[in-house]
Amino acid sequence: GDGAVGLLGVLAARQLGAERVIAMSRHADRQALARRFGATDIVTERGAEGVARIKELTGGLGAHSTIEAVGTQESMEQAIRATRAGGHIGFVGVSHDVALGGAEVFFSSVHLHGGPAPVRRFLPELVELIVERRIDPGAVFDLTLSIEDAAEGYRAMDERRATKVLLTTE
Structure with missing residues (x-):
């Protein structure tokens, strides 16, 4: 997603060393901010078309790691289908009655991670990056x-x- 959480996920991915960061956005102003934060690619498509575009950008494999920051059924399904086998999905969007089919999750071979972030653990480093104007x-x-x-x-x-x-x- 291209809301605040998704955009800050782009920033975090770059800070953590990701060489390629694909942002999903259909809004020009948010695309510009995603680029400013380090996105290397922008995908405007959604659903099956969005998954196909991500697979195209990743040599047919899908993303190594995906941040699902929206919390809808469609966005979670798209995240699972756009992530390569063995890849990781961090779902940080508050889930809105998302129901995942066991077979799809099982056969996708992806790792799902979710829950509240331990913010205090990261604050000292984040504050330092902000004070130093690095982010x-x-x-x-x-x-x-x-x-x-x-x-x-x-x-x-x-x-x-x-x-x-x-x-x-x-």
Whole structure:
């Protein structure tokens, strides 16, 4: 996905040494941010077409590692089908009643990993990277509103007019 979590997944993948990072996005502004964060390829297709495009980009094999940051049935199925046998899927999107067929997961030979991230474990290194200006994760905040306008912020994100909203108390 090309929301804040997916975009920061692109940034994290590059920081961890990934040479190739494929971002899935259909929004020009988010594609630009994905490129800024280190995406080497952008896939605009979804479903079977998206899987085919990823396989094409990876020599027919599929991705080594996939971040599933959306949490829908379609996105999880797409992640499983776009990941090579033996590959890993980190599902970080909060699942919205996703039901996976046992046979498909079993025969895909992928590894599924999910759950809340141990944020505190990573904070010291992340803060250092930010302070040294080696990364700018704050770039996902593309709309600033007063806290009184929080509902508008949620609407803006829902309508894809904002990636992430920064609420201020001033």
